[in-house]
Amino acid sequence: xxxxxxxxxxxxxxxxxxxxxxxxxPYISNSIYEKDVSTQKQEFVLNVKSQNNSNKLDELYQKLxxxxxxxxxxxxxxxxxxxxxxxxxxxxxxxxxxxxxxxYVRIPKMQVELPIILGANKQNMSKGAxxxxxxxxxxxxxxxxxVLAAHRGYAKAAFFRDIEKLDYGDKIYIQNFKEELTYExxxxxxxxxxxxNKMLIRPGEDMVTLITCHPYRHNYQRYAVFCKRxx
Numbered sequence: 001x002x003x004x005x006x007x008x009x010x011x012x013x014x015x016x017x018x019x020x021x022x023x024x025x026p027y028i029s030n031s032i033y034e035k036d037v038s039t040q041k042q043e044f045v046l047n048v049k050s051q052n053n054s055n056k057l058d059e060l061y062q063k064l065x066x067x068x069x070x071x072x073x074x075x076x077x078x079x080x081x082x083x084x085x086x087x088x089x090x091x092x093x094x095x096x097x098x099x100x101x102x103x104y105v106r107i108p109k110m111q112v113e114l115p116i117i118l119g120a121n122k123q124n125m126s127k128g129a130x131x132x133x134x135x136x137x138x139x140x141x142x143x144x145x146x147v148l149a150a151h152r153g154y155a156k157a158a159f160f161r162d163i164e165k166l167d168y169g170d171k172i173y174i175q176n177f178k179e180e181l182t183y184e185x186x187x188x189x190x191x192x193x194x195x196x197n198k199m200l201i202r203p204g205e206d207m208v209t210l211i212t213c214h215p216y217r218h219n220y221q222r223y224a225v226f227c228k229r230x231x
Contacts, residue, residue, distance in 0.1 A: 033156050034113070034157070037104075037113055040115060041113070041175070044098075047096065056094075057178070059095065060092075060095040060177070064090075064139050067090075067137060068139070072143040072203075076134050076135065079196045079199065092118065099115070100117050100124065102137065102177065103115075103174060103175050103176035103177060104116060104175040105129050105138075105172065105175075105210075106174075107173075109165055110158070110162045110163065110165055111158075111162075112158055112162075114128035114129040114150060115128040116128065116129050116174075119131075120132065128159070129149065130148070130150065131146065131147070132147040135147040135201075135209075138176050143203060143204065145199065145207040148211070149212065150212055151213070152214070152217070153217075160212035161216070163210065163225060168185055169185060169186075170184070172184070172185065172208055181231065182231040183228060186226060186228050187226040188224070189226070190214055191224055192221060192222070193220075205228060206228065206229035209224055209226050210224070211225075
């Protein structure tokens with residue numbers, strides 16, 4: 001009888017430990033992810049400051065500026081749902097930028113910082129926020145709207161899970177390979193995946209739009225946060 005009770009106690013303890021493990025795993029994995037992103041960003045900033053890459057990055061900036069101007073002139077005729085884009089629109093390796101990362105987005109209200117990666121394939125979306133092809137590149141400027149898409153939470157990190165915490169006036173920071181840009185939330189909408197006109201460039205504006213699946217844990221709508229340049 002005592003042996004049976006001991007076995008039951010051991011099983012109960014194991015079950016409790018497993019339950020605790022399931023509970024704390026997201027926090028541990030998110031902490032590890034945040035540390036990795038912080039290290040990667042430091043390397044990114046050091047890399048773009050290096051003299052060896054300066055000429056290449058100037059060339060890249062001019063190229064993206066022209067691309068942004070053309071997108072506005074052509075009215076983004078090929079824009080579709082962000083999660084349908086799988087290939088990056090430009091090879092950043094040619095300009096000395098690693099891992100297809102063009103910059104970082106930092107959102108203090110959500111306590112997240114994510115790499116901005118070109119190409120919305122599954123692999124890239126498991127790493128951070130992805131830049132939506134056929135929207136402006138994250139270098140700022142009049143007549144631009146850079147759309148960044150991310151999962152509503154992921155196995156190892158929060159990503160855009162807490163996007164509904166954002167409110168009017170909250171700040172969004174974009175660190176690209178040239179400078180840090182500050183944006184401010186001014187509009188929030190729930191839209192359909194096919195409602196791409198909401199993501200178009202607005203004449204005269206310098207914008208960043210954050211977009212993710214909605215409702216939480218579902219995928220039949222999009223939660224969009226529109227931000228205007230604040231600096």
